[in-house]
Amino acid sequence: MAIILGIESSCDDTSAAICIDGKICSNVIASQAVHQNYGGVIPELASRVHQQNIIPAIHQAIDVAKIHKNDIDAVAFTRGPGLLGSLLVGTSFAKSFALAKGLPLIEVNHMQAHILAHFIEENKPSFPFICLTVSGGHTQIVLVKDYFDMEVIGETNDDAAGEAFDKTAKLLGLPYPGGPLIDKYAKQGDKFAFKFPEPQVDGLNFSFSGLKTSIMYFVRDRIKEDPEFLKNRLFDICASVQERIISILLNKLKKASVQYDIKTIAIAGGVSANSGLRTALNEAALTEGWKVYIPKFEYCTDNAAMIAIAGYYKFLNKDFVGQDIAPLARMLF
Incomplete structure (x- = not known):
């Protein structure tokens, strides 16, 4: 024992x-x-x-x-x-x-x-698999060959996805930690209400600094036009921002799956608790033929x-x- x-x-x-x-x-x-x-x-x-x-x-x-x-x-x-x-x-x-x-x-x-953490529960992924690790400090796509044989095949060039959520929340005047609040409010908004740009980054790497800047200018300019903009459209902003961050993550994950011919996909890290990301991953499993592994919230x-x-x-x-x-x-x- x-x-x-x-x-x-x-x-x-x-x-x-x-x-x-x-x-x-x-x-x-x-x-x-x-x-x-x-x-x-x-x-x-x-x-x-x-x-x-x-x-x-x-x-x-x-x-x-x-x-x-x-x-x-x-x-x-x-x-x-x-x-x-x-x-x-x-x-x-x-x-x-x-x-x-x-x-x-x-x-x-x-x-x-x-x-x-995927090996805590009975339903364990088999090797090799691809894992998207997303948190406040890290955003990586990892090729997992064995328990301790892992290779980072994609990562952020600047800011992490979790930081993009938290900084956006701060711009919107939401209390810390703001990421979970964006997730909560996004459920009540229209994710297609506003369109934010998707950074064009080669390979499997990410970039979120430009997106954060775009959101900052968007909020600033809309408030100039209408001081009540945040109050009136908060749910739609949260839904639209979350939709863009998730689409950035999923597009790279799909690319990695094709490039390495692996359809066993997992997510991990604090942002993997995001309900929008979990839903999007399950939807992608149906369209891409993936076998998906999502940890319990506590893990x-x-x-x-x-x-x-x-x-x-x-x-x-x-x-x-x-x-x-x-x-x-x-x-x-």
Whole structure:
């Protein structure tokens, strides 16, 4: 029996999970409401709140899993990418706990873990498959050949899709985090009300900076014409912006599927919780003949269950690291 403690602290969610022989038995997430006052994550505040949350989160994860801390066989933690101060908290605790208990340490790449979240549940994708990973900081198309044999075949040249959602929300005066609110309001709007440009980027790469600029000028000019424009057309704006972001993502995903002749498609990352993207992917499955894998909502955003499951597969390979390991704000596949 292998019992893995997973620790996630890459941004503003402190999370701990217990994985027993590949089954997630607990997944505790402590979010940080303090950032709502600032319209975005403040790194210094995030690291301080992680220090407050990490021990209670781990205690709760152990209790929910009905095990004892002495039962744990290894500690898996997010090494990167992420906010350095936040990563330091999780890394330091993982190293200390492992040292005190004489346990092996397992480093986990945060973005690989998002992809491996698909192996938490029984309905698992078969290799090879293509995974679209979309979050506030990353937008990538990944060719997944095995659990830890992954190749980034497309990525954003500038901003991430999640950032485009959040910055648009800020332009519209919506509170942080604004991405989920755009998704909520889009359901009540006309997605064809306004047309935003699709960036022309070669290959499988993305670009969202130009789209953000286009939205900014659109909002500015319409408000000049009608000060009540945002109030009167908020739902239509949200629906139209979401439609364009999703079409950009899906068009590249379709291109990747054809180029690599792979019809097993998955999504991962925080933006994969977006209902519009999930619906569009299911629709594409019908037209493109794809077999689609979409994780549960709880495994889309940052969580330790994905770290624990990644740690489990590394544990089977005895892929351990030493106490000299340090977090990395930028960490490649």
